Amino acid sequence: MEKTQQHIEIDQKETLLASGFDLAIIGLDTKSEPFRVVYDIEKMIEILCSREEMTELDAIEYLDYNVFGAYVGEGTPIYIHGGDHQRVLELLSNY
Numbered sequence: 899m900e901k902t903q904q905h906i907e908i909d910q911k912e913t914l915l916a917s918g919f920d921l922a923i924i925g926l927d928t929k930s931e932p933f934r935v936v937y938d939i940e941k942m943i944e945i946l947c948s949r950e951e952m953t954e955l956d957a958i959e960y961l962d963y964n965v966f967g968a969y970v971g972e973g974t975p976i977y978i979h980g981g982d983h984q985r986v987l988e989l990l991s992n993y
Contacts, residue, residue: 917941
């Protein structure tokens with residue numbers, strides 16, 4: 899079986915990254931232009947707890963205040979609860 903590779907050209911001026919969270923990247927939204935990087939929120943929390951020695955609550959508060967609410971244009975990253983499907987279902991049941 900032959901593998902095919904899709905070449906995606908990313909405009910780095912418009913597709914934005916959340917600085918310091920490369921290990922939390924789980925995807926790329928290519929349906930919109932500019933493309934948007936997708937991050938796993940739980941991985942971002944883990945990164946802050948490890949790198950900055952924050953508690954989980956402090957990491958959540960930091961991300962909520964400094965990252966998630968920041969709209970910096972059409973290339974603003976997407977943040978999702980991606981790892982723990984049970985937790986996502988629990989969050990949805992609260993709405």
